Amino acid sequence: MQLAQFMASAVLALVFVFAGLGKLLDQLRTRRALIDLGTPEPAAPLLARILPVAELATGILVLVPSTRWFGGTLSLSLLAAFLTAMANAYRNGATADCNCFGRATRSGVGVAALIRNVFLMTLSLVALSGSTTPFGWRTGLPVILAVVSSIAAFLLIRQRINADTPDTPDTVTRGTESPFRWIPEELPRAEN
Numbered sequence: 001m002q003l004a005q006f007m008a009s010a011v012l013a014l015v016f017v018f019a020g021l022g023k024l025l026d027q028l029r030t031r032r033a034l035i036d037l038g039t040p041e042p043a044a045p046l047l048a049r050i051l052p053v054a055e056l057a058t059g060i061l062v063l064v065p066s067t068r069w070f071g072g073t074l075s076l077s078l079l080a081a082f083l084t085a086m087a088n089a090y091r092n093g094a095t096a097d098c099n100c101f102g103r104a105t106r107s108g109v110g111v112a113a114l115i116r117n118v119f120l121m122t123l124s125l126v127a128l129s130g131s132t133t134p135f136g137w138r139t140g141l142p143v144i145l146a147v148v149s150s151i152a153a154f155l156l157i158r159q160r161i162n163a164d165t166p167d168t169p170d171t172v173t174r175g176t177e178s179p180f181r182w183i184p185e186e187l188p189r190a191e192n
Contacts, residue, residue: 005068008126012075013063015120020055022102023048033099037085037109054078062127072128076121076148083117084155090114121148 023030031048035041058078062071082100089096089109098109100116107113125148 002130004126005130008123009062009068009071012071012120012123012127013059016055016059016062016075016078019101020052020059022052022105023055023099024052024102026099026103029097029099029103033097036094036096037089037098039085062124068127072124076124076128079117079121079124080151083114083121086113086117 027048030051031044034044034047034051039047054074055078058071058074060071061067062075064071082098086098086109090111095108097106098113100107100113
């Protein structure tokens with residue numbers, strides 16, 4: 001298990017350092033990508049400065065055994081945020097460049113990017129398994145998987161509910177009306 005932890009940590013370190021440097025070197029593109037992925041425009045400049053630093057810190061923290069718990073937790077949190085933003089953009093039909101690795105790559109928001117993030121989240125869990133928390137507790141893979149599975153189930157259910165609840169009135173004409181949507185015309189009329 002220690003070898004798996006080290007390998008997962010090494011891959012995460014490379015990914016986060018590479019991604020952080022790419023975003024740091026191209027702030028304008030990072031800002032544009034953040035806006036395209038749904039970040040409010042006033043917050044984008046600040047987030048474009050903070051995000052690369054957080055990614056670089058994650059890459060370093062996840063590699064060092066004594067700080068692996070912090071790095072693994074930070075990587076899991078960042079990846080969950082990225083996955084959520086990209087899934088929302090993908091669901092809404094956005095074709096934005098995710099700017100995941102800065103100028104080095106040009107990959108749009110799509111299934112491949114979503115799968116990559118899920119894979120990296122799995123590596124984060126492996127890196128976290130067996131690491132020691134600040135309280136001296138050893139994190140076990142079963143506990144981590146239980147927590148993450150619960151969160152994932154909640155998010156999937158929430159997404160399904162949101163997908164079944166149309167936001168626009170034109171869904172009736174498109175034929176994608178939710179079976180849960182209440183339309184007053186369908187109610188039986190009371191006879192007097």
